[in-house]
Amino acid sequence: MCGAALGAGASGACAVSAQPPSELMVAYAARVAGDDARTRVVLDFDTRPTFQARYISNPDRIVVDLPATAFAFAESDLKATGLFSDIRYGSMDANSARIVLTAQRPAKLVSAQVLANDDGKGFRLVLDAELIPQQDFDQLVKEQAWGSEPQPMTIAADSAAAVGSVPDEYVIAIDAGHGGIDAGAAGATTKTSEKDITLAFARILLEKLKKEPGIHAVMTRENDEFLSLSQRVVLARQKGAELLISLHADTLRQGDIRGATVYTISDKASDHMAAQLAERENFSDAIGGVALSDEPSEVSDILLDLTRRETQAFSISMAQAVVSSFEGQIGLINNPHRYAGFRVLQAHDVPSILLELGFLSNKEDEKLLLDPVWRDKVAGLMVDAIRRYRAPVLANGG
Structure with missing residues (x-):
């Protein structure tokens, strides 16, 4: 439809004549x-x-x-x-x-x-x-307090403020992967959807973080709804997130591979498996009807320059803290810290990690992912990882 002409006397065309009146x-x-x-x-x-x-x-x-x-x-x-x-x-x-x-x-x-x-x-x-x-x-x-005439708005760039947080609190965004029309992976035996597993775990982690002093935890999605990868990043930023943790439980062709993995962003994947996993996770947008090709060139350029050095260093530090907390407590795959071009980790100003809790393609991992006791244990280990990550900052009075 025409960027339609407005007003009772307007014609069907939006453009005016090539020689508009001089006062316009x-x-x-x-x-x-x-x-x-x-x-x-x-x-x-x-x-x-x-x-x-x-x-x-x-x-x-x-x-x-x-x-x-x-x-x-x-x-x-x-x-x-x-x-x-x-x-x-x-x-x-x-x-x-x-x-x-x-x-x-x-x-x-x-x-x-x-x-x-x-x-x-x-x-x-x-x-x-x-x-x-x-x-x-x-x-x-x-x-809005306007009557017949609209009131002017003064808007500054980056004016969106975190909602519900206290200025001195450290804000962590928990991102339950997939949702709505995008069910994610399915369990090898039970066919349980990845979207349900990630949301259940996110809720447990949220409740544990609520008990941590100085931390304000928020969720990008709180129910079964579809969010594009870009929406997840924007929502985390709008909530004032200083750390984003995206939760997943994918599948692999190799059913014998099991254990947790933590990923950070990189233009170049650490290995073939990481590259394939990123490609599948990034496909979430296509499932939901969002095409990367629809994005303008300037946005695509930003996606290629995914993070600034400082943010990347913090992301890596958090990934290392997760691995240290998990070691000897739950199963990890070989080389548990890997990296690839995950779009949900694209925020250049928010340290971000993607945690694969385990693989639904492995029957043993599937059992654990559905076990409330195991979920509670892993959520506790994540809280410990966050403490380790923040320890250097807190030691310096930050």
Whole structure:
């Protein structure tokens, strides 16, 4: 559908004539890029635009109001993608215009700013939206105090704050792998879904971490729902995570391989098995209808440059702490710390590990993964690993 012209007197076309009235501000170019966790909308103007933004529910929408504007770009330039199922724009009356961004899932603007173009000609309005929980969007709508005229919003980049945490607490995000339409692997004997095992273990770990002083634990998913890999990263960051632990229990063709493994991110896999495992885990997005090829080139470039050195060093330190805590207590595979290009570990600013609790393709591992006593023991060992990881920082008063 056309980025539809708005207003009672509008025609079916969104673009205006090639020679718009001189009093109109002209939006001469537009583009949109992103995925279902974060999306950027950019419009280029011949003069500096002013704007106001607000939120409307049922359906969930972000509304951006502008002065009188001639939209002179091709309809296809602002085709809905990423977070948005529909993008409409056009005149409201002689003095105003509007952009309506209809979200597929609740979203908020984390950055909205007007920048001068690098060539010195014109300005661009840059809108960065991110996925948020439904209750947070509902609260945004509720807190708005506007009547017939929308109130201006002042939004700074990276303004999203952790919800429910205390400033001095160390926030850990527990990511139960798979969920919803993506069941993950299945047990060799019981056919139990990986998504159920990871969620059950995540809940046990959450309860143990709640008892740890100075730690605030959160979960990326609390029930059987699908989250894309990118959504998991964004949600962890929005919750203020300083460490992300992604839980899995995969299958291998070799049914005799068993034991826990901990992975960190790397452009180059440590071995063939790690590479294959990363490929299968990254396929979760395709199962849920999310295609990596849909992401803009700048996002893909970021995915290739997965972590900065400091974050990578912290991730490796946490992986080593897990191995040290598990050794002699539960079974580990040979070379238990491995690495590959797992997209769920892509956050450049959040140390992250992926823990394979065991392999559902091995009957003995499957029995353990379904054993409440074993789960409780491993969760306790994870808490010990987190203490080991944090010990150097706490010793220095951090």
